Amino acid sequence: MNAEELQAIIDLDCEARYEYFLDVTGEEREIWILINSDEHFLKLHSEDQGGFEYLPVWPTTEFAEAYAANDSDLQPKNIPLPQFLNRWLPGLKKDGIEIGVFPGSDKSIWITEATDLEQDLREELNRF
Numbered sequence: 001m002n003a004e005e006l007q008a009i010i011d012l013d014c015e016a017r018y019e020y021f022l023d024v025t026g027e028e029r030e031i032w033i034l035i036n037s038d039e040h041f042l043k044l045h046s047e048d049q050g051g052f053e054y055l056p057v058w059p060t061t062e063f064a065e066a067y068a069a070n071d072s073d074l075q076p077k078n079i080p081l082p083q084f085l086n087r088w089l090p091g092l093k094k095d096g097i098e099i100g101v102f103p104g105s106d107k108s109i110w111i112t113e114a115t116d117l118e119q120d121l122r123e124e125l126n127r128f
Contacts, residue, residue, distance in 0.1 A: 006062055010105045017102040018110040024059035026124035029081040031088075032058040034067070034074040042074060043097065046111070054100040054111055055092060067103055085121060089114040 009020060025031060033055065034042040045053050058064040064076035079088060092099065093114035101110040101117070112120075 001062060006066060007105070010063065010066065012104065014104060014108045014110050017104055021057075021059045021102045021110075022120055022124045025081065025121060026128060028059070030078045031081060031084045032061050032064040032076050032078050034064055035077045036073045036075075041077075044100065052098055052111075053096070054098040054109075056100040056103055056109065058102055063102065081121070081125075085118055089118045 009017070012020065036042070041055060043053050043055055045051065056067070058067065058076075061076045061078065068074035068076070089099075097114075099112050099114060099117050101112060103109045
């Protein structure tokens with residue numbers, strides 16, 4: 001994927017990026033997060049709706065790299081989809097951390113609860 005194609009996808013609206021995320025994740029069977037040099041995953045805090053924490057996720061390493069381009073301490077890390085569904089999502093739900101799917105160039109992000117993302121991902125997997 002060239003830089004123009006990458007940017008065109010990042011520029012899509014929130015819902016279109018979410019659909020793209022589901023399509024690519026269902027096909028590739030992996031999720032991408034960002035970790036720092038201590039191998040702690042990137043967790044962000046939103047002030048919206050009284051404030052909450054969320055884990056940003058991406059469908060490919062290229063999109064995660066583009067997000068972290070200005071932060072030399074962050075690196076993409078892939079999580080196999082079965083591991084994400086069976087370990088990460090239950091852990092995030094238990095800890096009260098939501099998931100921010102595929103942040104866009106306009107800083108918009110699709111925020112979802114672990115159970116909702118799990119349902120959407122399992123429905124996507126059933127298509128294959």
